[in-house]
Amino acid sequence: MVQPPDPRDASILDTFPNPHPERDYEIFFECPEFTCVCPKTGQPDFATIHIHYVPDQACVELKSLKLYLWSFRNVGAFHEKVTNDICTDLVTLLQPRRLVVTGDFKVRGGITTRVVCRHGA
Secondary structure (H helix, E strand, C coil), X not given: CCCCCCCCCHHHCCEEECCCCCCCCCEEEEEEXXXXXXXXXXXXXXXXXXXXXXXXXXXXXXXXXXXXXXXXXCCECCHHHHHHHHHHHHHHHHCCCEEEEEEEEEEECCEEEEEEEEEEC
16 A cells, blocks of 8 residues: 655644753643544544653643644554654654653544553653
């Protein structure tokens, strides 16, 4: 199967300086309106994306994160790829001390999917 070009846009992501880089502290985001597209059927997939990280020098700016997650709306990709792509893009951008991205995908054909990607200790 030939995959269409990936319209997700990591260049949307922006950062700001960590106000307390000397300290380990945790940031949690819950994004309950995430959508992408099943690459086999073209039907929409719905998920809650959970992002949990310990910043180093930079923090992700929330509006840019929202726009970045919205850029997946027309991406045809399996749940495993989508969740790993989000993790990779955030690690590349932030270089966090630790990061966990969890994709909790809603029921499809009687099956729910949870994909967890980790970076750091």
